[in-house]
Amino acid sequence: MTTTAPVTSTAAAAAASTQSNAQQQLSGNFDTFLTLLTTQLQNQDPLNPMDSNQFTQQLVEYSQVEQQINTNTNLQSLISQGTTNAAAVTTGYLGKNVSITNGNASLSSGQATWTYNLGAAAASTTLTVTNSSGQAVYTGAGATSAGNNTFNWNGQDNNGNQLNDGTYKLTVTATDSSGATVTSSVASAGTVSQIDLTGSTPKLVIGNMEVSPSDIAAVGN
Secondary structure, eight states: OOSSSOOOOHHHHHHHHHHHHHHHHHHHHHHHHHHHHHHHHHTSBTTBOOOHHHHHHHHHHHHHHHHHHHHHHHHHHHHHHHHHHHHHHHGGGTTOEEEEOSSEEEEBTTBEEEEEEESSOOSEEEEEEEOTTSOEEEEEEOOOOSEEEEEEEOSBOTTOOBOOSEEEEEEEEEEOTTSOBOOEEEEEEEEEEEEEOSSSSOEEEETTEEEOGGGEEEEEO
């Protein structure tokens, strides 16, 4: 993980190598084609000359292949530039307090905190915490008041076992007195400490978890 190094140019280098190999192969095939064509022209029957339309069409096909190789190279260059620009933008999140809306929170030193909002007062609220593998590690009753509610989790499962620090997700299920579902949303907050540029897209590092910039709902100081 890094906050200062530019995005790696591995993809660009690989694309350049692929383009170079393709150009070399095309050039070799074209040289062979010209050699064969020259030999055929030198040894053709003057009374029955070769049809020029055939090798003209082959020349056109070689030109089309070369254009496609160049198009692929230019497209890869645009993708690389877009990734670099995205990395430059995400560095603005460093040190900022952000609100995350994908339900995830970082369990650090045995503590994780979520805020969940109920669209109306509920008769019953169930909170379920899952680990990064999607396995439920904790289930318990939650607050039923309409509006924002806070859930502070100590990182223990239902058997009292302390779980490892990492990324955990909170899911809220609430129903009213008639059994109808009450709408809910979940958010967490944290400070961006690093920017991970090792993948194809930049990730924000918050505590022990990584999130995409698209999961950020608000940015504070």
